[in-house]
Amino acid sequence: MIFDALRKLRPARSPRDRRPPAPPRAADGDVLLDAGNVTKSYAGADRELPVLEGIDLQVRAGEVVALLGRSGSGKSTLLRCLAGLIPVSSGTVSYRGTPLTGANPGTAMVFQTFALLPWLTVQQNVELGLEARGVGALERAEAAVGAIDLIGLDGFESAYPKELSGGMRQRVGFARALVVEPDVLMMDEPFSALDVLTAENLRGELMELWESGRFPTRAIMLVTHNIEEAVLMADRIVVLGSRPGTIRETFEVGLERPRQRNSAAFEELIDRVYRTMTGRPKEPRVPGRPEPAGPERRTYTNTPLPTASVDGLSGLAEMVAHRGDRCDLADLADDLVLEIDDVLPLVDALDLLGFGEVRGDDLLLTRVGAAFAGADVQESKTLFAEAAMGAPLVRLITTSLRQNPSGALRAGFFRDLLAHHYTSEQVDQQLETATDWGRYAELYAYDADPEEYRLDEGAASTPR
Numbered sequence: 001m002i003f004d005a006l007r008k009l010r011p012a013r014s015p016r017d018r019r020p021p022a023p024p025r026a027a028d029g030d031v032l033l034d035a036g037n038v039t040k041s042y043a044g045a046d047r048e049l050p051v052l053e054g055i056d057l058q059v060r061a062g063e064v065v066a067l068l069g070r071s072g073s074g075k076s077t078l079l080r081c082l083a084g085l086i087p088v089s090s091g092t093v094s095y096r097g098t099p100l101t102g103a104n105p106g107t108a109m110v111f112q113t114f115a116l117l118p119w120l121t122v123q124q125n126v127e128l129g130l131e132a133r134g135v136g137a138l139e140r141a142e143a144a145v146g147a148i149d150l151i152g153l154d155g156f157e158s159a160y161p162k163e164l165s166g167g168m169r170q171r172v173g174f175a176r177a178l179v180v181e182p183d184v185l186m187m188d189e190p191f192s193a194l195d196v197l198t199a200e201n202l203r204g205e206l207m208e209l210w211e212s213g214r215f216p217t218r219a220i221m222l223v224t225h226n227i228e229e230a231v232l233m234a235d236r237i238v239v240l241g242s243r244p245g246t247i248r249e250t251f252e253v254g255l256e257r258p259r260q261r262n263s264a265a266f267e268e269l270i271d272r273v274y275r276t277m278t279g280r281p282k283e284p285r286v287p288g289r290p291e292p293a294g295p296e297r298r299t300y301t302n303t304p305l306p307t308a309s310v311d312g313l314s315g316l317a318e319m320v321a322h323r324g325d326r327c328d329l330a331d332l333a334d335d336l337v338l339e340i341d342d343v344l345p346l347v348d349a350l351d352l353l354g355f356g357e358v359r360g361d362d363l364l365l366t367r368v369g370a371a372f373a374g375a376d377v378q379e380s381k382t383l384f385a386e387a388a389m390g391a392p393l394v395r396l397i398t399t400s401l402r403q404n405p406s407g408a409l410r411a412g413f414f415r416d417l418l419a420h421h422y423t424s425e426q427v428d429q430q431l432e433t434a435t436d437w438g439r440y441a442e443l444y445a446y447d448a449d450p451e452e453y454r455l456d457e458g459a460a461s462t463p464r
């Protein structure tokens with residue numbers, strides 16, 4: 001309503017207004033965004049590291065599309081490619097049939113961290129997007145007031161971000177995106193920095209606006225790591241696999257709005273998505289290389305260490321042991337109010353160590369996993385040392401140290417090896433895990449100064 005009123009009020013465009021004339025309103029089903037065979041790589045130590053591969057995705061008017069995937073699967077990268085904020089490495093992204101050559105004129109972004117300028121008031125922050133497009137002061141002010149009203153911020157126009165709660169700051173983020181009336185509103189984990197109740201409230205208001213038709217956008221794209229949020233909000237859920245990010249599965253939600261969280265259909269869909277995300281990903285296919293005939297040997301290049309501490313994975317193993325060595329993963333995460341992103345690396349770690357495996361919806365402890373969960377500290381260290389030698393990076397560090405006469409090696413040596421295959425953030429994460437695991441297993445010790453691994457004194461008795 002407010003935006004309708006705003007449209008009527010809108011003064012003639014100022015001569016400085018550099019915005020292209022608004023395209024006609026897209027009809028439901030019209031393709032707004034079209035990604036064709038998109039790949040994206042980032043520069044690594046000596047080559048490009050693939051993040052997205054072979055992405056074909058269309059976003060149509062009238063729909064809410066959620067992108068789900070494990071941490072690092074490339075969700076934000078894909079969103080940024082679609083918004084034209086970063087260029088694709090190959091393939092095309094089109095907006096209303098025209099390939100992008102820069103920022104997408106039909107999108108605006110809401111960020112997890114709000115991205116507000118602290119020295120500007122709410123009103124000035126909201127006007128920013130319009131100012132960049134050369135919109136005149138009067139029109140800017142009126143449009144900002146409309147967006148501020150729509151998103152429930154009226155009364156806060158002259159407040160500075162530091163005076164606002166997290167929820168109100170994110171409302172400013174929404175108003176700033178909506179004020180440009182983008183065809184597609186893009187949201188990168190917009191609720192994940194907010195407390196549960198604030199997130200729930202804002203999510204609900206947003207969906208009410210969307211359903212009421214008062215929203216000035218024709219489609220929404222949402223990046224989230226929260227399966228329930230995706231099922232609550234989206235018409236279509238696209239699940240990305242990792243390394244590189246490919247579309248693993250697409251779910252049509254098809255549930256009536258407002259969605260009933262405790263309906264059987266809602267829960268069934270959550271379970272299906274959960275299963276897709278917890279199931280073992282297929283080994284990444286390298287273009288041009290034939291599929292391996294048998295299971296590929298695990299190496300540090302194809303099997304990264306999950307970001308899971310010994311304490312975390314032991315805790316999960318103990319909880320599964322308490323439930324009879326087998327439990328429904330989604331139920332467990334639900335009972336503990338854990339995000340899937342927190343659980344998955346622990347599950348991956350149990351799997352990599354041979355302590356657990358996922359079958360359908362369930363996580364099972366293996367025989368050795370059950371023994372590990374029930375062991376005293378010394379036994380658990382022995383079992384862990386044996387299992388950790390099956391983790392390629394831990395084995396690499398241990399055998400390299402054993403073969404080095406001094407029994408010591410700079411962390412930089414392993415950092416350099418990993419940098420050929422992983423981004424620097426992933427290298428740091430993996431070395432952190434390898435340090436934690438190796439120390440606990442008493443395979444090796446690590447000195448932060450001068451960043452050096454050395455064989456643990458008790459290493460002679462540890463497995464080869």
Ligand SMILES: Nc1ncnc2c1ncn2[C@@H]1O[C@H](COP(=O)(O)OP(=O)(O)OP(=O)(O)O)[C@@H](O)[C@H]1O
Pocket residue numbers: 042043051069070071072073074075076077078225423425426
């Ligand atoms: N500018 C960059 N330069 C180099 N590597 C990058 C850059 N941006 C992202 N990456 C890497 O690309 C991979 C995908 O990152 P991206 O943020 O797109 O994933 P994501 O699925 O959104 O992850 P998360 O859920 O953790 O936010 C990660 O390994 C990340 O470290």
